[in-house]
Amino acid sequence: MSVAGYTLGGGLSWFGRRYGFAADAVRAFDVVRADGEPATVTAESDPELFWALRGGGGDFAVVTAVEFELFPAPALYGGRVAWPAHRAREVFDAYRELTAEAPDELALWFGRVNLPNLPPMVTIDAAFLGEEQKGRALLDRLGKIDDVLRDTRGPLAVADLGSITAEPVDPTPGRSRSELLTGLDDEVADLVLDAPLAPLAVAQVRHLGGALAASWPNAGPSGPVAEPYLLYLLGPAFTPELAEAAGERLRWFAGQLGERASGRKPYTLLGYGERASAAFPAPVLERLRAIKRARDPHGVLRANYPVLA
């Protein structure tokens, strides 16, 4: 995954609750514009293009460098705790309690994981922007749930953040779907915990809120996101048949959510068959489309999820 594609689409990181979208921390882009001219784009030099680049996707210019605002991270703590599936309800209840009170420095993801050759399990992934002692105290509740299979929590270097979820680093074919959730009530809990998951491998709930929900005066197209949680579903797609079966189950899950899914989803987490219009409120989409028409009238550049489609 490249920094450019992630940032141009907004970029939802472990520290979004504290610092917002990755794109909101951009100070300047070096680009080649659709007319072939190089430029350094900042809020002062070209406010419209700068705004569109900070979350509107890859439709607006070819980015050759990005300058970011830096934030202090003197200490990081986090990791994954895993339990067998029969502890799912307790773990999910703890997740709801912890996220109801979590400071913005703490990011928590719940996962129901069904991997081949492994017994079904549930996980909590945590990343805390602070000292180990405080992180441990905040997650004390997890220690009261028995049968822990694995606990990787500990102090982390920034470079270790990717190890929390142990995602594959080589390309792996998959089908995914994300839905922003208006809440995490018992019906959502029943669906996430009890609904048949196969052929999907992961049903994950990510806690949002904090700075992601704030109306920054200079925010890009990604925010604010009022929904407090995101559901992320993932299935393998090694063959066309598996891809089709995963797609079917993704649609079924989304259908079961009803009004608990707002219908919107972050641009970077759009999936197969979805459109950019699902990522932006109508006025934001209209502004992006107007910028696209003005800056790339001949359609020289094409994003993976084009704003004009």
Ligand SMILES: Cc1cc2nc3c(=O)[nH]c(=O)nc-3n(C[C@H](O)[C@H](O)[C@H](O)COP(=O)(O)OP(=O)(O)OC[C@H]3O[C@@H](n4cnc5c(N)ncnc54)[C@H](O)[C@@H]3O)c2cc1C
């Ligand atoms: C395992 C995995 C985990 C992920 N986790 C997260 C997550 O936690 N949070 C999150 O927000 N997203 C996440 N994503 C999604 C990821 O951010 C998006 O798929 C993103 O679009 C990847 O960017 P890319 O450049 O690698 O991909 P590409 O498909 O190459 O690019 C994506 C878009 O950006 C454009 N683009 C790329 N580089 C440039 C450039 N230099 N100039 C102009 N346009 C460019 C492309 O044209 C395309 O339109 C995850 C993806 C995977 C596979």
